[in-house]
Amino acid sequence: MTISQDPSAPLAVLVGITGLQGGSVARALFESDKPYRIRGLTRDATKFAAQAFAAQGVHIVSVSLTVDNAAGVREAFDGADIIFLVTNFNEHMDQQREVAEGKMLVNTAKAVGVKLLIWSGLEPLSALSGGKYSRVAFFDSKSEITEYAKQSGVPLSVVEAGYYASNVFEASYALRKQPDGSYVFGLPVPATTAVPVIDVAHDYGLYVRAAIEDPALGAGSEVQSGTLISFGEMVAKLAEVSGKKITYAEVDREKFIEMTGMPEYGNMLADMFQAFAVHGYYGPKEITSAGVLARKPRSWSDFLDVTPMQDF
Template sequence: MTITTSLTTPLVAIVGITGKQGGSVARALIQSDQQYRIRGITRDVSKPAAKVFAEQGVELVQASLTVGNEEAAKQAFVGADIVFGVTNFPEHLDAGREIAEGKLIVDAVKSACPSLKLFVWSGIQSITELSGGRLQDANFFDSKAAVTAYARASGVPLAVVSPGYYMTNIFNAVSSALVAKGDGAYTFGFPMATTTRLPFADIPGDYGLYVRAAIERPEFGAGSELRAGTMCDLGEAMRELSEVSGKNITYEPISVDRFLATFPFKPLAPGLSHMYQSFEVNGFHGRKEPTEPALLGRKPKSWKEYLEGLGRDEVVKMLGLESK
């Protein structure tokens, strides 16, 4: 598709267009057989990623969607028919700030877009609610869920697209916690059973497929919830990682106490331990399966397909095992 400037086509405003989720949404809409005007909102229009989209016809708006910038936020959304919203918890690790910025986006969209057809929000389940209050302070799960509840109560036409488990997070976790067992063998583990199934998702490559479906498919739209990812249990994930990398890596679950003692970034450890305990019982999407691939523009990649696309050398490099 060629991005159009025709005023008769829907204007889609994408928050964080240079990020993993926002960029994926933009690429999915550019590849659609339907026509859109696309506005990308970013804090820095000079970024190389922003320039790539500008060259394809995307309108870029520079705005910081933070508390204190309410008027600039409203201006960024003026005239939009469809909005994709996301917040960036890893940037600051502050649940209160994430909630405030998510509410700011909702308020700005509601104020600036009187003809809004759909607000697509990158939301996830509340682990506190899923556990009946047993597991609390689960980092961004609860803060993003709070924004979902606020958006729903605001009356905006809302669709929620849950991103699934970032495939890149496996590399971050494995590379920092591999245990050498000798003879070239390694183990890795979370405080979750080997049979725990997670919806692995290539966010930059595939997340936008789900947002596009929320916008284009008649069975979705306002009131719908879509869930990204392809299911794989942790034991199988390590077997496939071993197969593609050529390294002998086995999944061995660890206790919560060991995780808390060994996780390098202590402020996040308690929340992450609650997150993993919830995954084991309730799954990532709250015991719900990912959205059917047949409803998407194309089939999303499985974990093994993602690894094979990277290739052995890149996988080994991402694991930090080039010289081992």
């Protein structure tokens, strides 16, 4: 199915369409047998990703989703039946800003009378750990926005993104080359620590599509994405596929923080991994069955099969 221009088709407004999550949502709606009109938001309509979606029939709108531009956001959301929201902590690393922007986006979605708001939330790792792992700002801020959205009464589905498979390739702090040419991949948690891995660009949108289209989901639902696998198993499979000698070895927390080279960032990552190990990525919540999805998501092994190993 291509993107509909028919005014009777529901209008889905997608935040972050040029990014991993929003782009994945757009592609999943393209794949649907149901028609959607899609409006994709970006700060820069000239970007390659924005232009590529425009060529496929997406109406690209330029807008900055900041608190000082609430009127512009309202215009961008106007007429939406479905809105997909993601906030981008990584760009500014400011917890208060993420919460303020998230709340503004929720308020605006409610004000335009959206029929279904899909929010990319995460769990409150600080609260789950009784304050022990309190530095994982981007989990806590997203959970604060989730609670705010629930309280607001907007028709809401929370679709939580799993642990990006690509993180492993970006975790240069965890990888140490040994004198014999082999590698050790080390995090401050046991090898048995498991996370719900997802090829986010390929599969996150499948979960959003299910939240929209599955009658058992929709408003009031929560969806936890990904496929559980331990760091030890991930590294073993990576060694097999890449042909390199890589082993997993748990690192002492202080040593790990030193390896990151940035104490504040290192402490945040250490809290995050340790919270995953003790409380789970989704706390006590179960991962949503892949049975609700329109197709099978990629496993870690599938992801490695399509990832050029020279990247590693």
